[in-house]
Amino acid sequence: MxxxxxxxxxxxxxxxxxxxxxxxxxxxxxxxxxxxxxxxxxxxxxxxxxxxxxxxxxxxxxxxxxxxxxxxxxxGESVYRAAGELLAMTGMPILNGSNSSGAWQYRQRRPPWLPEAPPSGFSKWSLKNSTQENAQDTRGGDDRSCHDEQYDGKFYNPVGDPLKITNHDSDILSALKPAFAHGSVRIRHVVLIMLESYREELFPLQQGSDIHRRIARSHGSRDGDDEVNERLSHICPIAEKITGKSGRWKRRDGTSFGQVPTPEWNDTTQHGFGGINVVGSLTTASLSFKSMAAILCGVWPLPVDNFEESEAQSYQPCIPQILHLFNQLKENKSTDDFLEQQWLSAFFQSVTDGYDRQHKFDSEIGFDHIVTRKRLEQDAKEHAILEKINYFGYPETTLRPHIREYIEKALAQRRRMFLSHFTSTTHHPWGVPGAFQSAEYVNTQGPMAWHSDFNSYLNAMRFTDRWLGELLQTFDDYGIADETLLVFVGDHGQAFKEDVASKTGTYQNGHISNFRVPITFRHPRIPRVQYNALATSLSILPTILDLLVSTGSLNGRDAAVASDLIQDYEGQSFIRPYRDTHNGRRAWNFGIVNSGASMLSVTSADAPWRLVMPLDQGSRYRLTDLKSDPLELEPLEKWSLSELASEVESRHGVNASRWAVEAEAVARWWATERKRLWGYKAG
Structure with missing residues (x-):
């Protein structure tokens, strides 16, 4: 019993x-x-x-x-589902360039500027890493953690990288040459703003675009009536100024609605200037922290679940670590010559940094000053009451006094600033402060109620757009705007039912709307350039270094270091013509699909096709043609590569089929190579 x-x-x-x-x-x-x-x-x-x-x-x-x-x-009865076995696809072996004399010489090289004890971020040049790259691990099972600090194969060698394409030997874009040559561009400070869940086609929203027509259709019109379009023109006027891309908002009779007032920012930039806006850019991951690692460190993230990058050292030095090296190479003294001034790096975020070890990563890569939710709550006990807008924290406006305090400190100490800021309001569930007046951009009435999430997202974008304007005005108020480079980049996009009815969000969703992101380099003295390239945020760090060197914004020694370092990074520079191919190589782009270990997106800069492939056995292969089907409305999906290649050849031709097979093979090698470079060991 x-x-x-x-x-x-x-x-x-x-x-x-x-x-x-x-x-x-x-x-x-x-x-x-x-x-x-x-x-x-x-x-x-x-x-x-x-x-x-x-x-x-x-x-x-x-x-x-x-x-x-x-x-x-x-x-009344339990139902059991049988599980079928899928054939495991074996990744192609790592292409190793170690037998090349050039690769070997590079491994033995110790940069002349490197201090005797390599600082944090530069241990790749330690003797053990540089001379024992090919040492094999034959010890079998042991008690090592996922990231083996003693593993000898973490050295990235650009000479032996079969995928690397560089454009650093090309000339600077002709549109930029005069401004750089005349010395009119000075970059004393760098501000990097990472935009949560930001889609390129909404930075800014443009009349007549595909996404605009989707919004208009919810109101029963293909192009939208004047009332709706005028309302939409107010979503992101600051983004129009940042990127130099007009929203093209007009009435049905062809007349303009007039300039949208932007009291947050009085932009005085001369016409024809404002910087470089990248058209066609993609993220490296639809998971925020993996994308952040790529942006700040110029490296491809790990194709594994969770933010395992926080437990390892980046295989390339990150921006704060490079700036710390610059500080170490010069005297720590107060001077009016900004080329000899020390850098002060800071990170600002109005939500928690405790999720998935972000705080560990931020500290590890060398930020001197960090303000996140914890600091905001500590200060709130003595000052104002904070208003939560989502489960992660508070609106960006709560950072206002902290950012001003940091700027004042840096200016008082005669230091150069690297200010990094991660926005958050555009993260699910897209909450905004109570005092912010939301609008109905998408029809959410009655049977159109399913548009409510997208409408909330658009309101969150309008709130963030105003915040960006306020930030830009802050730099103007302190008199530093003319000497500040601002970089805007989306961490990833955000898919809604409006994109594909069957699947929303980024999780296990390889749709293109999760990967198109804005990238803009804003400076009031840099000529306006719309830079067309199917590239990724991997190129942000090398472009920043290239801009600092090319504008004479580093002293001689720092410039020599930066010029040497830039050759090591896998990304190309956006101030030089982008190379789609070189010596038979394609410029490949990879995008990890949230949560990391299951799916991978692959494109190449020379072709319109896009492959989303499984890294496990639980997903299908998916191919689209972004030229003929930019919204990915007609994807080809198959459970095996051979089936996909056959179907692709029938629909898109033999070149597309060959590209898909090549992309899959390259991507499997790439995924294995990332684990080597990050020193990742499963288990």
């Missing part, structure tokens, strides 16, 4: 656990169209900040649970 009771109790508990699991999975699928992996669910549940993400959508799980109970009550 006791055994029977124990058995029944165990059975009940097991059934409740299954009910909870099934309800959560169904609720998640209803909201996003994707299925989550339980390893990812554990990551959220174990993190107090991640738990807020789960609880935010608990209503869908409860509804799914009620449905499961109702169906099971009437069904």
């Amino acid at each position: 006791a055994i029977t009771k124990v058995g029944r109790l165990t059975g009940c508990l097991f059934s409740l656990a299954l009910l909870g699991a099934a309800s959560s999975q169904l609720g998640f699928f209803y909201r996003t169209g994707s299925e989550f992996k339980w390893t990812d669910a554990q990551r959220y549940a174990r993190d107090k900040d991640g738990l807020g993400v789960l609880l935010n959508e608990v209503d869908a799980a409860l509804a799914a649970g009620l449905l499961v109970v109702t169906v099971s009550w009437f069904a």
Whole structure:
């Protein structure tokens, strides 16, 4: 009898656990169209900040649970689903250029500017890493962690990299030459603003674009009526000024709505100037922190789940680490010559940095000054009450006094600033402060209520656009705008039902709307350039270094270091013509799909095709032609590469089919190579 009771109790508990699991999975699928992996669910549940993400959508799980109970009550029997085995695809072997004499000489090289004890971020040049790249690990199982600090193969060698294409030997763009030659461009400070979930086609929104027509159709019109279009013209006027791309807003009769007032920023930039806007840019990952690592360190992120990059050292030095090296190479003294001044790096974010070890990464790469949710809450105990807008934290405007304090400190100490800022309001659930007046950009009435998420997102973008204007005005107020380079970049995009009805968000979603992001280099003295290239945010760091050197904004020694370092990075420079191909090589782009280990996006700068491929056995191959189908409305999807190649040849031709096969092989090598370079060991 006791055994029977124990058995029944165990059975009940097991059934409740299954009910909870099934309800959560169904609720998640209803909201996003994707299925989550339980390893990812554990990551959220174990993190107090991640738990807020789960609880935010608990209503869908409860509804799914009620449905499961109702169906099971009437069904009366358990239903079992058989699991089929998928053929495992073996990755191609690593192409190793170690036998090349040039590669060997490069490994033995020790840069003359490197201090005797390499500073943080520069350990790749330590004797062990540089001379034992090919040492094989033959010890078998041991107690090493995921990231083996002693592994000898983490050295990145640009000479032996079969994918590397550089344009640093090309001339500077002709549009930029005169300004650089005359010395009219000075870059004393650098500001890097990472825009959460920002889509390129909304930075800025333009009348007549595909996304504008989608909004207009919700109001029953292909192009939108005057009232709707005038309202839409107010979403991102600051972005129009930053990028130099007009929203092209006009009435039906062809007359202009007039300039949208922007009291947040009085832009006095001369016509024809403002900087470089990249058209066609992609992110390296649809997971924020992996994308951030690529932006700040100029490296490809790891194709594994979670932010494992925080547990390892980047295989290239990150921006704050490079600036620390510059500081180390010069005297620490107060001087009016900005070329001899020390750098002060800072990071600002109005939400938590405790999720998935972000705080560890920020500290590891060398930020001198960090302000995030924890600091804001500490100060709020003595000052104003903070208003939460989502489960992660507060609106960006709460950073206002902290950013001003940092600027004043740097100016008083005669130091150069590297200010990095990560926005957050445009993250799900797209909450805005109570005092902010939201508008109905997309019709959300009655049967159109399914547009509500996208409408909330557009309101969050308008709030962020105003905040960007306020930041730009702050630099004007302190008299530093003419000597400040601002870099704007989206961490990733954001898919909605308006893009693909069956799947939303970034999780397990390789749709192009999650990967197109804005990249803009803003400076009031740099001529305006619209730079067309199918490139990624990997090129941001080398472009910053190139700009500092080419504008004479570094002293002789720092310029020599930067000129040497830039050759090591895999990204090209956006102030020189972009090379789509070189000596038979394609300029490949890779994009890790959230959560990291399951799917990978592949493009090349010389071709219109895009492949989303599985890194495990749970996803299908997917190919689109971004030239004929920029919204990816007609993808080809197959469970095997051979089936996909055959179908691609029938629809797009033999060149597309060959490209798909090549892309898959290159990507599998690339994924293996990232793990080597990051020193990643599974388990």
